[in-house]
Amino acid sequence: MTTVFLCEDSLDGILTGVYEAWGSRLGHENVRLKTDEADTMELFCQYQTVRTDMEKAEKVLRTVRRRMGEKAQEAVCYAAACPDERKADAIYRLIVLGMSMEDGRQAVNCLQNPSVLLVEKLRYKAWHEAERMLGFLRFQELSGGVLYAYMEPPYAVLPLIAPHFADRLLQENWIIHDGRRKQIAVHKRGSGWFLADAGLLNPVRIEERSESEAEFQALWKVFCRSIAIEERRNPTCQKNLLPLRFRPCMTEFQV
């Protein structure tokens, strides 16, 4: 009988799932991994819920890095950020394949294997999404000089984009808020960044804007309007490059 391991929909959750599924000694073909969404249960399956354990996740990630190389580690991290229900099992199969190979570094190149191909495709999608978010994220200045950005991305890109801003805005205090996952990334001036629960935010404080904020927003809106050439107007092209789903959180498209 197949045993399905239900893990939390996060990188740590999936990696803990990999640890538990492997450690269960049921045989790789008898286990499956799934991220726990409210889903129709299958008959003739045992379900086992995995409790996320940072230590186990860390162990798995370290092993992946050591045995399968940095590329595989990156592929696993990015693929786990995708909203795709097959991702957990594909990651598990990739790791099983990598561990069984003499040179685990070659595992990510075995694109004829459907799981590896899926992980590679998901990696590309998440990477692309993260890269777009680097540009489309908008900060607002709160009254204390803290920069605050709000986004609702379908992909869990927050940990993927935070290092970029930690380097770029090194001398700033900033918060990036992922409204969909209720997560925030916090950066303190001159030091590193960390992930936290959005419950820590003071809902009143994040509504207060600094004095110059409204002015800069107005300036930016004026700039975006005047930089377009009327004779070349092309909303289809604009929509292809900047899909509507990004726009609610972007200053220049807010009224």
Added chain:
Amino acid sequence: MQYTKIPEQLPVMEKLKILSDAAKYDVACTSSGTSRGNNGKGIGSCFEAGICHSFAADGRCISLLKILFTNECIFNCRYCLNRSSNDVPRATFTPDEICELVMGFYRRNYIEGLFLSSGILKSPDYTMELLYQTLYRLRTKYHFGGYIHVKAIPGADPVLIEKTGFLADRMSVNLELPTAEGLRKLAPAKTRDKILRPMRQVQNRMEENRQEIALYRSAPRFVPAGQSTQMIIGATPENDFQILSVAESLYQKFDLKRVFYSAFVRVNDDSALPALPGGPPLLREHRLYQADWLLRFYGFEAGELLSEDRPNFNMVFDPKCDWALRHLEFFPVEVNRASYQTLLRVPGIGVKSAQRIVKARRLGSLDFADLKKIGVVLKRALYFITCRGRTMYPVKIEEDYITRNLLYVKENLPPELRGEMTYRQLSLFDDGMPLSAEEQSILTVGESGPAAGFSRERRIL
């Protein structure tokens, strides 16, 4: 003509409106070419591939804060909105205003950096000095580490240009018009020589700088993202072949990173300018960019794509497809054996898929299904390639035949091979009609030879 000068106390909002509106006809808005982390003191980094922060209503990317320092100009170029004879509101920023704007926008992640151009205020030297002041302040006082693209003003003192180059990431001098003759006609104050001189200077200095950096790793970098230029397409009667040849020689002789093409927009009513009832020549601009890519990444030469007898691009097909149709003697190409350079010349195979093919065929031979997964556009490529000695369908290597089928852009299958055509009901009355060669080959499907192979492939599909 007289114009009232608007006082310098104009609010920043008004200035931004006027000066970004005046800068919008400049094309280059790329922030690529430099990779640089935060220097630890200030704000800013550079991302090698560049980042687009927004897209304007015309579909062009907004990556940099694209503004003019001033739109006052002593020159009277016919095509330019800011020419001295035009009655438009004029404004001039101060260096500090620009710095405040850049910092405010950059902190909020609106932009990747600054694109600073300018009209000529008083003299080229005076203007260049102001641009230098702005960049100097931005880099040293505000500790800005983001991307800066600045224009070198033709005719300015070389010392000023050099000093500015050490503060900027990219520099550009606009070629304005493809030929010296066009320049004489539309921009009498500018000469080809005056424009090329700073371009040459930046090129030489970059070359020297490369050696300095090889010697001393921490030597200051001069224009690390290279230089670019742009020309206006359609304002003067040059043909595509002339334009592309100019671009080619700029890449080869001036070591430019990019040449930008800007479809002419008629902003001034001037008898020397052409009337464009159909709007700016956007398709022509698009074809030039496609050809530009072929020059830079695909190993083509301008003389191969166009010639004196055929000086303009085909508006129906892209330049590569057009070239392939005129050189059918090179095709079909065997995917499993052809060199990388040959693969790049096949329509439907780009740089990425060619690289993947070369990598993948080391492990085993490739079939059409594999090519599809790799990302080859088979609906274009199928007429030009074979896999293991076979074409995908029985196709003819004939210009007319391929042209006709390629115009069916949405279909992978040649039309006569689509279902309803293959099994046509026999009619009593078409006895005497002779069958064409294609029809005969279709009717003999399943018997022997290549047709048998074809029917096998159909079933797999």
